[in-house]
Amino acid sequence: NAGVTQTPKFRVLKTGQSMTLLCAQDMNHEYMxxxxxxxxxxxxxxxxxxxxGTTAKxxxxxxxxxxRLKKQNFLLGLESAAPSQTSxxxxxxxxxxxxxxxxxxxxGTRLLVL
Amino acid sequence: AQSVTQLDSQVPVFEEAPVELRCNYSSSVSVYLFWYVQYPNQGLQLLLKYLSGSTLVKGINGFEAEFNKSQTSFHLRKPSVHISDTAEYFCAVTPRGTQGGSEKLVFGKGTKLTVNP
Structure with missing residues (x-):
């Protein structure tokens, strides 16, 4: 039972680049x-x-x-990364x-946007 | 809306000393209260939570917290800390009842506890 996993652990982006963070859980949880x-x-x-199939702000x-196409996965996308998204x-x-x-x-995923 | 104030951003203590991490909250409705702990380079994990009943709540690793409704506080205590308790501690609240929901969990800014030998 891995619990909640995140990919990647660390990433460096340049301003304007895009990326997707992946979260997966194996606990059959409804909410993410x-x-x-x-x-x-x-x-x-x-x-x-x-x-x-549902998301909210x-x-x-x-x-x-x-x-959230699958119950166990929740993806976070940055379409055009900005330094303010370093976090x-x-x-x-x-x-x-x-x-x-x-x-x-x-x-956690450490993201650095240059 | 709810807000959480953790009164100390950093608390250094010596091993085996007692510690209290202070948390005050503001809310126009009743709330559920939580303490989460984040060990270095890890995600948060639940330490304890107050839902109802006895105002003294016991959690994992010897921690306890006391809910004080009149003072809107939920301070975390441990009588004797260990080096392994070095971590960041977050107080959090979410409203009760129909206005509540896990997505409304509001975190304080955190208190870094450093236990020195």
Whole structure:
């Protein structure tokens, strides 16, 4: 049982390049989330998904797109990377979307945009 | 809307000393409260959460937290810390009831706990 995994672990992009971050979970969770973590800012929600084929915007969605074609995978795309998107990206999942539900996090992807 | 304030960005302590990490929140509705821990170069994991009932909540690794509704606080404590407790700790809240949902989880900015020998 791997839990939540993220690919890649680290990436360097040039401004304007595109990339996709992959998140996979093997816990049969319905809900999945993408957060970004910046120094002194805590975690902020980018997008989330309440189930296969559905996505919704979080607090900071601009510049990102997501897709959830399969229940176990949640992809985060950057179409034209900007230096402001330099961050650590965390994927998380939860069994339901109930308030008390625990979220399970992946190990993170460090992205540097030059 | 909810907000979370973690009063200390960094807390250095010596091994075997007690520690308290402070968290205050603001909300116009009742909330669920969480503490997550992030060890170096890892993702976050749940330490404990307050849902209802006893205001003293026990979590993993000997940590506990006390919910104080009148002071809107949820401070995290451990009576004797170890080197392995060195990590960043995040307090988080989400509203209860129909206004709530896991996507509404709001995190504080984090407190870096450094345990020195």
């Amino acid at each position: 989330y993408w957060y970004r973590q910046d120094p002194g800012m805590g975690l902020r929600l980018i997008h989330y998904s309440v189930g296969e 979080g607090e900071v969605p601009d510049g990102y797109n997501v897709s 650590v990206y965390f994927c998380a999942s939860s069994y339901t979307g109930m308030g008390p539900e625990t979220q399970y996090f992946g190990p």
